[in-house]
Amino acid sequence: MIEWLAVFGWVLAAAVLSGAVCGATGLLVVGLRIPFAVVCCSHLALAGAVWAMRFDLSTGAGALLGAAAGGLLAGGLSGARRVDANTALGVVFSVSLGLVFLGMHGGSGPRVEALSLIWGNLLFAGPREVLLLGLLAVLLAGFGRVFGHALKALLFSRDLARYLAPEGVLFAIVLVFVTVVIALNLELIGGLMLFSLICNPAAAALVFARSVGGALGWSIAFGIGGALGGFTLAWALGWPAGASIALVSAAPFLIVGWNKRTA
Numbered sequence: 001m002i003e004w005l006a007v008f009g010w011v012l013a014a015a016v017l018s019g020a021v022c023g024a025t026g027l028l029v030v031g032l033r034i035p036f037a038v039v040c041c042s043h044l045a046l047a048g049a050v051w052a053m054r055f056d057l058s059t060g061a062g063a064l065l066g067a068a069a070g071g072l073l074a075g076g077l078s079g080a081r082r083v084d085a086n087t088a089l090g091v092v093f094s095v096s097l098g099l100v101f102l103g104m105h106g107g108s109g110p111r112v113e114a115l116s117l118i119w120g121n122l123l124f125a126g127p128r129e130v131l132l133l134g135l136l137a138v139l140l141a142g143f144g145r146v147f148g149h150a151l152k153a154l155l156f157s158r159d160l161a162r163y164l165a166p167e168g169v170l171f172a173i174v175l176v177f178v179t180v181v182i183a184l185n186l187e188l189i190g191g192l193m194l195f196s197l198i199c200n201p202a203a204a205a206l207v208f209a210r211s212v213g214g215a216l217g218w219s220i221a222f223g224i225g226g227a228l229g230g231f232t233l234a235w236a237l238g239w240p241a242g243a244s245i246a247l248v249s250a251a252p253f254l255i256v257g258w259n260k261r262t263a
Contacts, residue, residue, distance in 0.1 A: 012228070012231075014130050015224075015231050016224050017130060017134055018133055018184075018223075021136050021184075022185065022197040023197075023198075023202065023205075023222060024220055026202035028155070029198060030199055030202040030203055031155035031202070032171075034074060036093075038195045041066075041178060041182050042067070043100065044070040045066040045179075046063070046192070048065045048067070048069070049062045050114050051103045053113060059186075059187070063186045064180070066096075068179045071179040072175075073089070074175060100191070116187070117187060119241070119242045121242075122234075129184070136181065143173065150165035154171070185197070189227075193242035193246040197226055197227060197245055201226055204252035206219075207253065225248070226248050226249030
């Protein structure tokens with residue numbers, strides 16, 4: 001047991017923290033009804049990382065720039081009046097996929113590394129990843145502590161939130177957290193599957209819980225369970241970590257949603 005923890009200790013810590021920050025952020029994303037924005041951000045982060053790898057630059061910096069571009073687009077499109085935001089994000093999504101596969105085509109670097117960014121691998125986790133995810137978790141907790149009432153209002157109505165805090169600033173901070181969460185988890189979860197760990201736990205929590213606080217707790221719990229369960233399934237069956245996490249993280253919503261339907 002001790003030897004197993006020595007080998008997988010950092011991986012398990014990263015899985016717990018990754019599930020927690022994705023679950024907490026996901027509640028805001030799903031509550032604000034912008035899950036497709038996360039899809040675009042994660043794929044633009046993947047595109048940024050792939051192109052950074054092609055030019056021998058930092059994949060983390062490339063992922064952060066790509067996710068930030070997605071956040072800016074999502075923020076700008078959400079306030080546009082003459083353009084349907086989901087339609088515009090659909091176009092952005094198609095462009096992001098094109099950039100990903102164009103970056104992988106004809107590159108001089110090994111494609112295995114680029115494919116690892118698509119599927120993700122929690123075995124990449126080490127002290128650095130755990131430290132950064134832990135710091136992000138602390139910042140998220142502090143943000144929720146300070147702006148808790150305003151965030152609840154923001155989830156209910158963006159117009160109502162304006163009376164408690166600068167609504168635009170709050171929305172921008174949420175998008176900043178989304179971009180950082182995506183950038184830090186890209187190599188661990190994978191660009192194609194990352195949005196599942198952000199959106200699936202929150203979707204289940206909102207069906208299951210009766211309050212915002214309860215939804216936050218359940219979303220974090222489902223996120224941790226999805227990350228740990230997905231990693232365990234991937235380790236046992238030799239599956240890609242990102243794909244396994246996507247399947248496991250969707251299970252609570254499917255179970256809870258079906259029970260609610262038949263109740």
